[in-house]
Amino acid sequence: MGELTMECVRGDIAAQPDMDAIVNAANAALLPGGGVAGAIHRAAGPGLEQECRRLAPIRPGQAVITGAHRLPNRHVIHCLGPVYGVDIPSDELLAACYRNALRLAERQGLGSVAFPSISTGIFGYPMAEAAAVACNVLLAERAALKAVRHLRFVLFGEADLQLHQQALRQAAEQT
Numbered sequence: 001m002g003e004l005t006m007e008c009v010r011g012d013i014a015a016q017p018d019m020d021a022i023v024n025a026a027n028a029a030l031l032p033g034g035g036v037a038g039a040i041h042r043a044a045g046p047g048l049e050q051e052c053r054r055l056a057p058i059r060p061g062q063a064v065i066t067g068a069h070r071l072p073n074r075h076v077i078h079c080l081g082p083v084y085g086v087d088i089p090s091d092e093l094l095a096a097c098y099r100n101a102l103r104l105a106e107r108q109g110l111g112s113v114a115f116p117s118i119s120t121g122i123f124g125y126p127m128a129e130a131a132a133v134a135c136n137v138l139l140a141e142r143a144a145l146k147a148v149r150h151l152r153f154v155l156f157g158e159a160d161l162q163l164h165q166q167a168l169r170q171a172a173e174q175t
């Protein structure tokens with residue numbers, strides 16, 4: 001898409017060594033937990049938890065940035081997604097996560113960012129709806145990007161991958 005590459009891959013968000021930043025689907029306390037947060041903290045080591053303590057708590061929709069410690073990336077951007085139907089309006093809060101993460105990356109001059117599907121695990125957001133929100137907001141931000149040149153969605157399963165590919169195509173057709 002112009003000078004911005006957007007792609008969807010299957011894999012583990014904690015194993016994306018070619019990306020400047022990876023995004024964490026965090027909890028408010030920025031502590032290790034299950035899912036994405038667990039995988040990121042395990043791979044980054046205890047230094048990440050220590051750095052996170054100074055930044056917590058965060059609110060739904062907010063994003064904060066840390067170093068990546070033992071991960072092969074430069075930074076981790078931590079977002080607190082909405083608990084679906086509880087933190088409302090969930091779609092706006094989810095969009096704010098992606099927008100705020102992207103703006104942080106841009107401000108830091110990062111060229112590439114990998115995102116998991118925020119809120120679609122323990123927080124219960126339906127995958128297809130979340131994929132549409134994510135793709136629409138990332139494409140809407142596109143014009144404001146100078147440093148960021150490469151965005152990647154990293155999905156665990158084949159069905160999740162296909163939903164994101166479809167949402168990305170639809171969002172691209174509408175813009």
Ligand code: AR6
Nearest residue numbers: 012013025027033034035036037039118119120121122123
């Ligand atoms: N790489 C890529 N995707 C993953 C990975 C991984 N390593 N692990 C899970 N997914 P979740 P949330 C997918 O629950 O819904 C944590 O305990 C997963 O299949 O990690 O925002 C935190 O501490 C799902 O589609 O994030 C919070 O308390 C998506 O990533 C809470 O869960 C997000 O799943 C956050 O819940």
